[in-house]
Structures are given as C-alpha cells and as structure tokens.
Amino acid sequence: MQDEKIRYVSLYSGCGGLDLGFELAGYHQIASFDHDATALGTLEKNLGSRILNKDLSEPDGEVIAVAAKADVLIAGPPCQGFSTAGKNDPKDFRNNHLVNVAEIASLARPKVVVIENVKGLLNPANSHHFEKTIGTLKRAGYSVDWAIHDIADYGVAQTRIRVLIVAVLSDKPLGLQLKCKQRLSLGEALKGIGEQNNIGKLTLKKGCADFLISEKIGPGQKLSNVRRGLTSVHTWDIPAVFGPVSQNEVSFLETIVKLRRQSRRRDTGDADPVSYDLLREYFGHSTDMLTKSLLEKKYLRRVDGHLDITNTFNGKYRRPRWDGLSPTVDTRFGQHRYFLHPDEHRGFSVREAARIQSFPDSFHFSESDSANYRMIGNAVPPRFAETIANCIRKQWATI
Numbered sequence: 001m002q003d004e005k006i007r008y009v010s011l012y013s014g015c016g017g018l019d020l021g022f023e024l025a026g027y028h029q030i031a032s033f034d035h036d037a038t039a040l041g042t043l044e045k046n047l048g049s050r051i052l053n054k055d056l057s058e059p060d061g062e063v064i065a066v067a068a069k070a071d072v073l074i075a076g077p078p079c080q081g082f083s084t085a086g087k088n089d090p091k092d093f094r095n096n097h098l099v100n101v102a103e104i105a106s107l108a109r110p111k112v113v114v115i116e117n118v119k120g121l122l123n124p125a126n127s128h129h130f131e132k133t134i135g136t137l138k139r140a141g142y143s144v145d146w147a148i149h150d151i152a153d154y155g156v157a158q159t160r161i162r163v164l165i166v167a168v169l170s171d172k173p174l175g176l177q178l179k180c181k182q183r184l185s186l187g188e189a190l191k192g193i194g195e196q197n198n199i200g201k202l203t204l205k206k207g208c209a210d211f212l213i214s215e216k217i218g219p220g221q222k223l224s225n226v227r228r229g230l231t232s233v234h235t236w237d238i239p240a241v242f243g244p245v246s247q248n249e250v251s252f253l254e255t256i257v258k259l260r261r262q263s264r265r266r267d268t269g270d271a272d273p274v275s276y277d278l279l280r281e282y283f284g285h286s287t288d289m290l291t292k293s294l295l296e297k298k299y300l301r302r303v304d305g306h307l308d309i310t311n312t313f314n315g316k317y318r319r320p321r322w323d324g325l326s327p328t329v330d331t332r333f334g335q336h337r338y339f340l341h342p343d344e345h346r347g348f349s350v351r352e353a354a355r356i357q358s359f360p361d362s363f364h365f366s367e368s369d370s371a372n373y374r375m376i377g378n379a380v381p382p383r384f385a386e387t388i389a390n391c392i393r394k395q396w397a398t399i
Helices: 017-024 037-047 061-067 093-108 127-139 209-216 247-262 276-283 286-296 350-356 369-378 382-394
Strands: 007-011 028-034 051-053 072-075 112-118 143-150 161-168 221-223 300-303 306-309 316-319
Touching: 007 017, 007 061, 017 028, 017 037, 017 072, 017 382, 028 037, 028 061, 037 051, 037 369, 051 061, 061 093, 072 093, 093 112, 093 127, 112 382, 127 143, 127 161, 161 382, 209 316, 247 276, 247 286, 247 306, 276 286, 276 306, 286 300, 350 369
Parallel strands: 007 028, 007 072, 028 051, 072 112
Antiparallel strands: 112 161, 143 161, 221 316, 300 306
16 A cells, blocks of 8 residues: 555544645545634635534544444544643543543444643543543454653654553554654744745834843743743843842742742642741841732732742743754744743744744644634644654554
8 A cells, every 4th residue: 555545534623734644645536624703714624624613522424334434443532621721620521531532432433543732641640531432442442552752752842741642453553663863942933934924023112011021031931930040030130120139038038939949838839838937037037027028019919828939930031042942833832921932032933933833834824813823833733743654654554
C-alpha cells in the first residue's frame, strides 16, 4: 500500500491541524467531524475537505458509519478540563470526549487510532478518563501504545508537552518511534513574518499601564510576584503602575515571597500565607508599620490571620527570547497580558501564532481575532501531525 493513499477520518477536527499534517503526508481524507462551525469553515476554506458538523458528545450512527470506511481515525478531543493552563477540572463534561473517541473507534474499527491530548490527562484526578479510554480500545481488540512528547523535538518552536495514544488493530502495539527534527527557535519560526498579512497586531499605546509594564519586562522575563530570580519582575519593581514603595518595604515583600514557600502549613500547593509572628523575627518592631503601609498600598492582604502578597499569579506578560522557544500557544496567545512579543510592546499577531504552531502562511485565518486565536491555540501543530502520519505510513505494511 506504499503508493496507495491511506484513508483517514478526523474527529474534533477544529480548524484542521491534524488533518493538514496527514494531508501533507499523503493521506486521503474521507470526512472531518466537529461541532464548531467557525473552525469547520476555516478547515473547509483551506483544505476543501468533506466537512460534517456533528455533536460528538456521544457516539453517533453517521459518524460511526463514515469512520468504518477509514484506515486511520485521528482525533484531538477537547483538553480544557485536563489542561493545567485552565481549571484542570476533573468534572468538566468535555473530559468525556476522550472516551467517546475510543467508543467510536471500537464500533467503527479502523486499523489505526491516533489521539492527541495534554499531559494533564495523566494527573491523578483525570487518569480514570485515560484508563477508561485505553481499556475501551483494548477490549475492542486494539493493541495500545502511548507516550509523552515534547513538540519542540519535532521542529515546532514552542514548549508544548502532549500525550499521544496510538492504537492498532493487531496483536502487538505499533511501537510508534517518531523521528526527531532539529529544534527551531522562535526567531527562526518567525523569520520574514513582516512580509505576511499580520492581522491581530496591536501595538500598546505609549504611556498606558500595559505599556509601562511591557517596558519593564525583558526577553526571558515575566511579571511574577511568587517567584524570585532574574526571570521574575515583581509588581513593586514597577512603581509607575502599582505604586511607590520604600527599600524597607521591598525587603519585607521579598521576604514574604521567600517564606511563603519555605514555611508551609498545607500539604497541597507550593506556597502558603506567612504568619505575622514569623515576620516579626525578621523585622522586629518595624513589622507593624510595614504591614500597615503595604496593606494600604494593596501590596499585601490578610488571609486567615496570616499575611500574603497580592497578585499571586505565576507569570503574566511573558516575553520569550528570539533564540529560545515560545511558550505554549493557547487560545489566549493574542493577549499581551499573557504573552508579549520578543522585542515589541504588543502581543503576538494571528499570523505569528499560526507560524509558531507550524501552520504554513498559505493556511488562511479569516474570522474574528478572538476566533482565530481560539482555533490556532486548540489545534495540533501540523508539523507534529505530519511526523506522526509519516511514521505510521512507514510501518503500514506490517499492520
């Protein structure tokens, strides 16, 4: 079957990251299913595929019938319930979509099933969804293999850790050994981007609060009050926005940052508010005055009789380096308060986000900015999908 096109059906297709990768590897699309009309419209405009709008919250007769004609079933079910970037809610109804893929596959019985999802799927609170998915496939006669992959190892210029499940209708697993590629830096991925249609590019207005924060964030840095070191810029380092503080107040705040991770009261999380008595051991009689002042300036807050800093997020306004990797491209990637351009005072444009996800410039995103960022952030990077597809093709004769 070396020259014959292998047929595939995609579930939860979105705008087509998985589809595009398999198309580039020479596979033949039978149909793509999703319930997001906007994403399906983008997929249809770019690939001219057979698009079917279906609610995949439970196995559907038409979906099963079409999938039964495929050699390969590929799927990137919603991951928001598993994602550490989101609420990571084990009760999120979207988590059931993962098992639905296995149930559809067990009824349609394609030769190969490929499922991509986030690493949070393996967390203890979510692992029963993973185990149920694997169990459903095995009971249907599939041999199942899975692995964690760093997408940067396949020529995609971002930090993106994903779980890949590959099931084959055979007595032994496929043993998918993906071929690594030379890592691509952010600068290399965005080379020549100025020549492209840069929709979504919005430079911050000079002098506004976001601009003043952006000015203080250097390459490789982020705004973070809960971490120390050169990569973290604190709110008290930007008095023009958050209010002036004295050197003694800075020392008080930085001591709390240190102690909240060293003096633990709980078994969960990575930090706790700090007791007043412990702070007195460091600052003596000055503790009352410093506490009162920083509470009034809203740099501190009281939590269950203890003191904690405000703005306890672990990194906003992240500014990557040109010679490094981009942070994970997610649905918020166009928002400057989460991600800053490497050297300009703005967030990333739609085309920049697409480039970092490895979409070619010929793949057009023509919806609203918010819809474009959502589609791009939810997509499987096409270059990673193509690597998977090529690996399966090379072993097809043994399946």
